[in-house]
Amino acid sequence: MRIRVINPNTTHAMTAAMGEAAQSIAAPGTRIIATQPDSGPASIESHFDEAVAAVGVIDEIIEGEREETDAYVIACFGDPGLLAARELTRAPVIGIAEAAFHMATLISTRFSIVTTLGRTGIIAEHLLAQYGFTHHCRRVRAAEIPVLDLEESGDAALGRIIDESRRARDEDGIGAIVLGCGGMAKLTGEISEAVGLPVVEGVTAAIKLAEALVGLGLGTSKHGDLAFPRPKTFTGHFERYANSSALR
Amino acid sequence: MRIRVINPNTTHAMTAAMGEAAQSIAAPGTRIIATQPDSGPASIESHFDEAVAAVGVIDEIIEGEREETDAYVIACFGDPGLLAARELTRAPVIGIAEAAFHMATLISTRFSIVTTLGRTGIIAEHLLAQYGFTHHCRRVRAAEIPVLDLEESGDAALGRIIDESRRARDEDGIGAIVLGCGGMAKLTGEISEAVGLPVVEGVTAAIKLAEALVGLGLGTSKHGDLAFPRPKTFTGHFERYANSSALR
Amino acid sequence: MRIRVINPNTTHAMTAAMGEAAQSIAAPGTRIIATQPDSGPASIESHFDEAVAAVGVIDEIIEGEREETDAYVIACFGDPGLLAARELTRAPVIGIAEAAFHMATLISTRFSIVTTLGRTGIIAEHLLAQYGFTHHCRRVRAAEIPVLDLEESGDAALGRIIDESRRARDEDGIGAIVLGCGGMAKLTGEISEAVGLPVVEGVTAAIKLAEALVGLGLGTSKHGDLAFPRPKTFTGHFERYANSSALR
Amino acid sequence: MRIRVINPNTTHAMTAAMGEAAQSIAAPGTRIIATQPDSGPASIESHFDEAVAAVGVIDEIIEGEREETDAYVIACFGDPGLLAARELTRAPVIGIAEAAFHMATLISTRFSIVTTLGRTGIIAEHLLAQYGFTHHCRRVRAAEIPVLDLEESGDAALGRIIDESRRARDEDGIGAIVLGCGGMAKLTGEISEAVGLPVVEGVTAAIKLAEALVGLGLGTSKHGDLAFPRPKTFTGHFERYANSSALR
Amino acid sequence: MRIRVINPNTTHAMTAAMGEAAQSIAAPGTRIIATQPDSGPASIESHFDEAVAAVGVIDEIIEGEREETDAYVIACFGDPGLLAARELTRAPVIGIAEAAFHMATLISTRFSIVTTLGRTGIIAEHLLAQYGFTHHCRRVRAAEIPVLDLEESGDAALGRIIDESRRARDEDGIGAIVLGCGGMAKLTGEISEAVGLPVVEGVTAAIKLAEALVGLGLGTSKHGDLAFPRPKTFTGHFERYANSSALR
Amino acid sequence: MRIRVINPNTTHAMTAAMGEAAQSIAAPGTRIIATQPDSGPASIESHFDEAVAAVGVIDEIIEGEREETDAYVIACFGDPGLLAARELTRAPVIGIAEAAFHMATLISTRFSIVTTLGRTGIIAEHLLAQYGFTHHCRRVRAAEIPVLDLEESGDAALGRIIDESRRARDEDGIGAIVLGCGGMAKLTGEISEAVGLPVVEGVTAAIKLAEALVGLGLGTSKHGDLAFPRPKTFTGHFERYANSSALR
Structure with a gap:
């Protein structure tokens, strides 16, 4: 295939x-x-x-x-x-957004998204609505990291994503986190381990x-x-x- | 696995x-x-x-x-x-209902369900609502076949499902059909061939x-x-x- | 009757x-x-x-x-x-959940639920959605008391429910509180008196x-x-x- | 009282x-x-x-x-x-509209409304939405009878309401009918008997x-x-x- | 005209x-x-x-x-x-409410309302729902000023509206503010200037x-x-x- | 300007x-x-x-x-x-779609869309949902005319649009019609006259x-x-x- x-x-x-x-x-x-x-x-x-x-x-x-x-x-x-x-x-x-949403609803009743920049939140909201998942997503959170900084700033970016993911875990009443950027694909393991709940990555x-x-x-x-x-x-x-x- | x-x-x-x-x-x-x-x-x-x-x-x-x-x-x-x-x-x-719904939304914008008895339609409606797919499903249709007749009445049952599926195809403005009973799993191929659009089966x-x-x-x-x-x-x-x- | x-x-x-x-x-x-x-x-x-x-x-x-x-x-x-x-x-x-929801909407425009454990909140959310009351409920709150503690721990449990109910009254912009467990039936009077707004109990x-x-x-x-x-x-x-x- | x-x-x-x-x-x-x-x-x-x-x-x-x-x-x-x-x-x-809606949802999963004039249908639709019952009502039907004709034209009006109620029963996939006018209160028994399913009247x-x-x-x-x-x-x-x- | x-x-x-x-x-x-x-x-x-x-x-x-x-x-x-x-x-x-809502959605993806008294918030919520804008409005905020104080208390009232509008701007993730009272029409310029994002006034x-x-x-x-x-x-x-x- | x-x-x-x-x-x-x-x-x-x-x-x-x-x-x-x-x-x-939707809701409680090809109906449905007008639109109807035929086939195209608009008027329970293609702008007057209810054109x-x-x-x-x-x-x-x- x-x-x-x-x-x-x-x-x-x-x-x-x-x-x-x-x-x-x-x-x-x-x-x-x-x-x-x-x-x-x-x-x-x-x-x-x-x-x-x-x-x-x-x-x-x-x-x-x-x-x-x-x-x-x-x-x-x-x-x-x-x-x-x-x-x-x-x-x-x-x-990859739809993929992550679908998968997250199969393993949890509610999830939050941790994305890069706050300004892209509206894009996620529109997709959630179109796909039918508005009520499954508790909150769209942004780590306020430009996409390319995921490539360049390494640990600093990872730290902010982990921090935001932990806040999602502790405050949002969720069972899973959806990573809101393809650039986070390579970080999934580390985030997941640091946060301790299922982390769904779209790619x-x-x-x-x-x-x-x-x-x-x-x-x-x-x-x-x-x-x-x-x-x-x-x-x-x-x-x-x-x-x-x-x-x- | x-x-x-x-x-x-x-x-x-x-x-x-x-x-x-x-x-x-x-x-x-x-x-x-x-x-x-x-x-x-x-x-x-x-x-x-x-x-x-x-x-x-x-x-x-x-x-x-x-x-x-x-x-x-x-x-x-x-x-x-x-x-x-x-x-x-x-x-x-x-x-298997959620599985079929998820898959159907990945290959079409709208689908209809062809199920067994009309009285089970409300179950499908409740699931569609809970999973977020109310607006992706145009119509829940029933062939009015008791579940065990799928085992026993063979071709007659198959014929009614195909007829209802064709009506869905021609009247509902859909791109895919979801089969609404696990008992239809073995019929998927025949239905799909007879109807000519993607038929999604839950099992x-x-x-x-x-x-x-x-x-x-x-x-x-x-x-x-x-x-x-x-x-x-x-x-x-x-x-x-x-x-x-x-x-x- | x-x-x-x-x-x-x-x-x-x-x-x-x-x-x-x-x-x-x-x-x-x-x-x-x-x-x-x-x-x-x-x-x-x-x-x-x-x-x-x-x-x-x-x-x-x-x-x-x-x-x-x-x-x-x-x-x-x-x-x-x-x-x-x-x-x-x-x-x-x-x-008793539907009963309480229906009654609450007849005497207020918005209500909050005070329930036992946070993990049961999703059950309330699903019922609210199925019955049509998602938008009438501002918030599902949990006092984090196991159901049987309502029987056993007496005043401590009551105190936590009253505290959570007061928070609902002061923060949620509501007109009524719905008690989220049949085990609270015997406490309705005390809660209602302590909180000072209509308290709807399901039984x-x-x-x-x-x-x-x-x-x-x-x-x-x-x-x-x-x-x-x-x-x-x-x-x-x-x-x-x-x-x-x-x-x- | x-x-x-x-x-x-x-x-x-x-x-x-x-x-x-x-x-x-x-x-x-x-x-x-x-x-x-x-x-x-x-x-x-x-x-x-x-x-x-x-x-x-x-x-x-x-x-x-x-x-x-x-x-x-x-x-x-x-x-x-x-x-x-x-x-x-x-x-x-x-x-009386809200009363009828609430009661209808307690005895059926879906209902239809049979009201007087088609132009009042929008009023019912707005109330259904505000009260949360949009999805519980399959259809708002009008017998096209001015309200005061319920007083005056007697059997003719009754006949039209019964006809429309039967169509609701046979076509809408419902379990109950809601009568959409207080003026129908005195007719409830006759309608109910003629139609053979629960008829909910608001007064x-x-x-x-x-x-x-x-x-x-x-x-x-x-x-x-x-x-x-x-x-x-x-x-x-x-x-x-x-x-x-x-x-x- | x-x-x-x-x-x-x-x-x-x-x-x-x-x-x-x-x-x-x-x-x-x-x-x-x-x-x-x-x-x-x-x-x-x-x-x-x-x-x-x-x-x-x-x-x-x-x-x-x-x-x-x-x-x-x-x-x-x-x-x-x-x-x-x-x-x-x-x-x-x-x-004027519908006018403001329509205009706000043409220049922003999400807006908040700043109105007079908290008790009128429910009126705005019902209108948002009837007009279709529930999801475009992030929050209905009240400055807790009686309507006639807009006429009489001058700068104090203006100050509170500006404060609440700034909170909306900073906390709600919005692009525009809708003023929730016709009495604010004469204040639009000052509010807009103080807050620094589009302020939509209904009259x-x-x-x-x-x-x-x-x-x-x-x-x-x-x-x-x-x-x-x-x-x-x-x-x-x-x-x-x-x-x-x-x-x- | x-x-x-x-x-x-x-x-x-x-x-x-x-x-x-x-x-x-x-x-x-x-x-x-x-x-x-x-x-x-x-x-x-x-x-x-x-x-x-x-x-x-x-x-x-x-x-x-x-x-x-x-x-x-x-x-x-x-x-x-x-x-x-x-x-x-x-x-x-x-x-022009949003413009027509907004205007139609200001002069009617419900409208239907008459568009060119059925396959574009999904685009209208997605826009209605995003803008908040799903419930204001009774039906998206297609005259099944390719866009450029609006330029070329003249009266035949006009006739089909008028026919579909009349069906909308007679069957949909609406107060206004929205024309679903910029290419219909020049036909608005004729359609409006032939159909006899407000016709809203987006340009x-x-x-x-x-x-x-x-x-x-x-x-x-x-x-x-x-x-x-x-x-x-x-x-x-x-x-x-x-x-x-x-x-x-």
Whole structure:
């Protein structure tokens, strides 16, 4: 099974780290292809960053379709471009935020999210609402760490995430913590150990959900509103999509 | 990995059929132990049946804990005893209704349920609400087939399920169908082929979710409201639980 | 009128105390029959305890039907087995949590719950959601007292409940308090006096709702999903239900 | 116990009929005082009618307070002036819509409303939402009968209500019907018999809820947002309220 | 364009201040007619005050219809009589609470309300729910200032509103503040400057929405449940409505 | 006042038609600048089309900022890129779907949407949920007309929209219709006349809301989660955003 893990930002170190986390958890027969777009933001911390990154996700799906990928993972906690991506393929496409939410509800009745910057909280709230998990999440907490500091500032960043996670554990009445950034994938073990309750991380969760769907023979429905897009004219930079939208 | 598939009713044929469906989808290293309680209803078609069956589920969890089971599946679409079961173990416990709902939302934006009897629709509605999927389900449809007729009446039952599923496909604006009874596990392929859109069946979905959680090293949270029950006196038929409630 | 007050746990002292509270509030013509199952947990503080207790509730309903009871009250704040119980009789069946919630919304716009252990808060939250009162309840508070300590530790327990109730009054922006355990029935007067706002207790509330329904000639609907369960085979310890499920 | 049944419209025949229905169901010691304002609309079929009628309700509460009434019932299905009325008294005040909704949820999992005119459906929808019962009500149906025709057109009106109720029974997947107008109180028996499932009527339901609250010693909370209104200047026709708002 | 700004209370100073705020923001061609009923409460701080004030609103709409008004604004934050008013005219009718909520959601993802008295918070909560904005409002805060103190106590009142607004800004995770009383209209500039984020005030917001609807040629729908009320008998003080209800 | 009306697709005829509709409704001092991106899809009928179009919207906002635009309108019914656009400017940004929803709720209690293709219904449903209007919309109806056919097939398309709108009027219990595509802007008058109830069209509604906000001195909040994006590296085609994200 080939799973394409798409890092929607352009920071190679994050792609590599998430790829490693993914491969480490993957089933024996699963091959992880960790990729990233050539064009896009170095990190995703706003609606603007997300909107731009969605195009990169689309390009990576189209690229993946050329190689007959079995499943896709969108490895940014805002799940950018998720429904667009689903329209472009028969394979399953899993966002890491949704993956983490689903898994957290299977092992606890209530969870909290510990994310990077407070300003991205609204993105998590909108996703929780769309996916149906508003009432399962007690609180969205931010450690106020820019995404790339997860790469660079090492222990300081880890310390703040652990501190915030402990506050979640002690104050929120929860059973599990969801890590709110793909960049935290490599820290999951340390956080989990320090906090002492189940810590759900989206990249790894998404890999297992992708494997699960492929194992079930289930892919994105092509009946109804996730059918392939109608072919049409695209102009300018996006002329390349005139054909892609007719992929099938 | 050992997954205990608990059929909460006492009909051996269903246990066997669900066990087979489970094993057929399981990963190479997964061993399915399909069981059922000695005591309980032959089928589950009401709140009453469910309440009685929950005790059987509990007994099967306790039995499973003696054998150090890796994960449990509760193989009845009402997910009877799910939260009680989770309190009794560190392993993941997955209900087949929740499993099917989660999987269906990953491959479609909206689904419908095709279940056995109309009177069980309220059980599905309550679960959808508790799990957060009320708005993802367009409609709960009943083929008006008693559960055990799935075993006995064969093609007639299959025909009615397919008819109802086609109506769901054509009228409900959906992308996927969820089968609303564990007894339909063995029919999934035929229904799916006849209807032509993704058909999500709970037993198989639950197996893959259980494998996924075990793969992630995640089990039921013992922090907070799913912690092991406080030890206490039980009387009469249930005296056996005085010790079980202190399992850990 | 005969109202069967079913204590779902097996602690005689609680049965007696709740029976007294019930009789003290009952209309002149109402006779309270306070009972409890022979088999079950000594107190109910988890989903597990609740699932086991639901069987005791069922047995008590079946026993009550032999005596042509006019109404039933399920006297545990989690309303264990409520919908199952309703299926087994034409009489009204009232849970004490729902009774307290309904009454509280008739005399205030918002209320808080003061319950025993924090871990049971999730049970209250699920009931609030199912009954429609999520937005009427500002907060579920726990005095962190095990249920049986209500019997034994007397004034210390009372003091903690009063303290928590005062905090609710002062911090939550509410008009009424709901007591979250049948074991608090005998303390209602003292709490109410100490806190100075309406305190709604479920056992007494349920008695009056039961009398009200009987007075209206209304019983559990036998049209639709609360109809008597379909008769079927039950095995083992539960063989006795093979006939009961055909009660009507 | 003295319960003041306030007909918010000015049609004497309705006041009398609702008073009779109320008295027929009341407990032995309960005395029903059925009243109506001198000023107001002959029937209530719009937001406008309701807003005007609310003043009549207020006047009747103030009148009732002079007589030390034990409880109030607002006998129009839109519950006009309900929260205003509650602010003016320590006694319980029950609206007939809320009363019917509460009772219907205690004997069924889902109900439908059969009301008079389609244009009043929005009033019912808003009340369902405010009280928390949106998901318990499958459908608001209108027999398209003006309120006063219930008085005058007799059998024709009854026939249409029965027809619509039967459609509700057969199409809506419900267990009970709520009658959506106080003017239907006298028809409850005939409708119920013709339709064959529990029919909940608000006037009678409210009487029993009022008796229940009085029996419990519970009245409208004066802590928080239902406290007596702050005394203040009123001008013109409403100068009389300058003192009333200081009632306590 | 003529917009009738109806102050539902009878305090001339507030009418004048709101009229000025309205005119100052109005388009060149817009003429503001600021009025108030002769009869009613001097301020609106409870459900009771609101119910009485709704009649004054109705009278002012009827008066406005004689002059062929282009749009109406109901200038009290509880939007008293809003749907009744809409039934009486083809012109748009805008409440200042709804106006402020709508505008706030167009410039921020989440807002808080700063209102006068805590006891009116429930009115705001009910409106948020009815209009759909429950999740857009983080918190309803009260400065605990009686409405008329806004007129009289000047700087002290302003100071408390600013303090509460700053707490909202710093603690609530919001992008905008909604002022919860028409009496704050004249203070908007000062509050906004002191707090440093967008402050949305309802009177001015409603004027611009009214102008917008008139500019679009849109008025209150007369199809369905906001159609003119059915003509009928009114008695007593309200006899004058017998004809008004047939206005069209 | 300068309002930039951004057609997110690349079809000049639509840009022109929407620009005309906008200018025809604009206030005397308002200048409409109707634009479209150079790069993007010719029409927007899927999540994929929308994700690509969002980049065009961003480019148009950046272009608009160079000219110190007073307000922006995103003229596609899916409101693509709305929150991203808001992050990039202090000016108000209005989507035409949200504009139409807001306006419809001010003149009716319930509305239906008549859109182009059924597959875009899910986009409308997600927006209704996010904006808070799920319960105000009775039904999303599709005339099953591809967007560009609105340009080309003229009367046939108009006829189908009118037919569907009449069905909405007659079956849905609504007071207003919302047109679900910017391409219908030029047809509003004809549809409205043919259907006989208020028809709300988003482009014109958005212009008036934009004028209203500018008139109030309100712009997108820069406090909290709509603040300007943090400056960062962008690579490849999107390198141009490295500076744009620091616009302020």
